[in-house]
Amino acid sequence: MKKNRRTCDVPDATIHRLPLYLEKLKLLQAIGVEDVSSRQLAESLDIKASQLRHDFHYFGGFSRPGRPYQVNKLVPALEQIIGISEPQPTAIVGAGHLGQALANYQNLEMHGFPVQGIFDVNPKLIGLEIRGQPVLDMDEIETVIGREGIRIAILTVPATAAQAVTDRLVAAGVVGIFNFAPTDLKVPEGVIVRNERLAVGIMSLSFKVNCAVKAARKKASKPDGE
Amino acid sequence: MKKNRRTCDVPDATIHRLPLYLEKLKLLQAIGVEDVSSRQLAESLDIKASQLRHDFHYFGGFSRPGRPYQVNKLVPALEQIIGISEPQPTAIVGAGHLGQALANYQNLEMHGFPVQGIFDVNPKLIGLEIRGQPVLDMDEIETVIGREGIRIAILTVPATAAQAVTDRLVAAGVVGIFNFAPTDLKVPEGVIVRNERLAVGIMSLSFKVNCAVKAARKKASKPDGE
């Protein structure tokens, strides 16, 4: 019980690295690597080995002193921690361009998130087949969420519709929302929202590009440093 | 000169908040709000006012003690800092589903990143019109990057092609790459890569959902706490 509680008391920074670890490990697994040391794994991710071990330490560690990590044990352990030991059925709400793109993105299923329903209100889109699945009418969403036990939904509707859709999703039992709409969502406690703001991403990039360009210019005009 | 250098010596965490500030401010501007205090702005973003002021402090501050921020001055100031005072022409490389979705995403242009070229190697896609622009052959990419002065590219090609395309982009003068391919890119110093890993995002979400569900179950079985 104590250990279980700890499992959730983990810094955000660590949480965001877990998927990266898992991804690399799956790659190693695919090419038949059996053992991997913290140093090897960390180097391939461009982080320090001590950080990786520290991250793993939150979960009690995955090996013993003297023994490297065993890829075949680490992969399922991480999958369990992330919550994808069992595939997590996922709904995509909003079958516009972005929704379609994500529905087509086979990596989602590969990573444990099979798309079990694509929904839209637009009659022109309903019935359209994407990777073998028809776009369904929003009216069916409660039924499908209940039937498939969907807990995670990907939101790709216009900002104006996002809150209303969110309310329906939450009422139907969805606990996690991956929000691509450029708006903030209000949800009751216990429901998790992750905002994926493309515009924010590209602006952060732009800031750094701006800095890099300035730095390069300065360097060019004063090649020997200040 | 001193001030300029400082402009780039800013924590990542702050950089990622700048676009959020700008977004909110534009919203306020659109509805005619003239003044805004750090507390008001911070509250709407669910952060502390002191953090916002601290962030602004990296750039010397945007007001004087006693006076709230003026929306109409803050917006262009942030745009300048982010590097979008002038629209930043942008290329999308890879016209698959995701590339098309992003090309259709009008918010990109609205935020200062007009798409000036969409490229692919697939003859079936070349010529396809997206928002009035034809998909171009990859062979033209160097020409277009040079002609339009493109510094930022969005990469939506398969992982296997990502590195080769990156090398071409960098050679042609691109300085910032917004990478949607699930692979790490090697670039020379001075070139900025921002990885947007959808799978990582949804796994982080899944971890938290998992925790929330566990917590809810525990609470249900022991309503009065431990």
Place this chain on the structure above:
DNA sequence: TCGCTTCTGTCAAGTTTTTCACAGCCTACC
């Protein structure tokens, strides 16, 4: 068996980021 190397788990030190606290400025109202 012994010594050597490699490895993890663990904790302390170091660094970065966030939050607090407050001096001083500005407006508005009495």
Place this chain on the structure above:
DNA sequence: GGTAGGCTGTGAAAAACTTGACAGAAGCGA
């Protein structure tokens, strides 16, 4: 004019995160 209330800029305190250091376990070869 004076005073109260609200505001920013600023630096110091607190919290969070990363890195370094090391004890002890395991494997390997002689």
